Each structure stands twice: as structure tokens, then as C-alpha cells.
Amino acid sequence: MIQLKKITYENFYDVIHLKVSPSQKGFVAPNLFSLAEAYVTSSNDLCIPIPFAVYNKKTLVGFVMLSYEKNENIYTIWRFMIDKKHQNKGYGKALLKETVSYIKTFPMGPASAIKLSYEPENIVAKSLYASFGFIETGEVDGNEIVAKLDL
């Protein structure tokens, strides 16, 4: 159902035009910002950004950006979004399944866990992650609640 594809010059414009609904804007950075952050972070050897365009067959439906944190021996799900037009059709769940499977191939190196964070009021994301076994660690990242899935 869901495929992760590299971001190239061909799909870049479409990826940066993916949008969440106005009420979700505080939950995820714009994709343009995330890709700029990926560019800047790639000069830092300790954190490897791994951004993907998310497709259902030929239709672009979302964006996900992972990172591999060498020092901490973890992957993070750094950004995770489904375009507002495509939400509530099961893509978020399918994307999380695909993302966790991909991380379990340890593409950038070994790791003991996946970490992510979400705004306390982001109930949809919180329940989605919890349904895959992510457990809140008690840490916070700014305002965001940190959760972890041991691998």
C-alpha cells in the first residue's frame, strides 16, 4: 500500500507542497523546513537524516524523515505527516508499519530503539504510536512528549 521513495528533483516540489490541516500546523514543521534541516544536519557526522516521499502507488500522500543518531545508538522518527487530502484512509498506520520495518533493516547501522516525540495535544499521533508499542519515556523535548520503541 505504502512505498518510501527518495526525494529527487522530480518529486521535490510536490513534497514541499504537501500540507496538514490548519489545526495540525503546530504538530509538524513544514516539509521545506525539514528538508533544509536535513541538508544542514548532513554536515554533522553524528546525526544522519533520512527523508522520504511517501507514495500509495503513484500518488504522493505524505512525507517522513528519520534520523540515525550514532552516539545514542537509536533511530528517530523525526518528521511524520500525511497530506490533509489523504488523511483518515489508513495511510498513517501503513506508513508507520513501513517505517518501523525499514528501520529494522538497520540501514545506517545498528540501534537498540526508535524514538519520537509529539505535542501533548496530538491525540491522533499519540494513539497511533502507542498502538505500535511506543512507550512514553518520561522525557520531554521542548514541549513534546518523548516515546520509545525498543528493537
Ligand SMILES: CC(C)(COP(=O)(O)OP(=O)(O)OC[C@H]1O[C@@H](n2cnc3c(N)ncnc32)[C@H](O)[C@@H]1OP(=O)(O)O)[C@@H](O)C(=O)NCCC(=O)NCCS
Ligand atoms: C498523524 C497522522 C500522520 C495520521 O495519519 P492518517 O493517515 O490520518 O492516519 P490513519 O488514517 O492511518 O489513522 C490512524 C488512526 O488515527 C485515527 N484518526 C485519524 N485521523 C483522525 C482524526 N482527525 N480524529 C480522530 N482520529 C483520527 C484513525 O481513526 C485511526 O485509528 P484506528 O487505528 O483506531 O482506526 C496525520 O493525522 C497527520 O499527518 N497529522 C499532522 C502531522 C502530525 O501530527 N504528525 C505527527 C507528528 S508527531
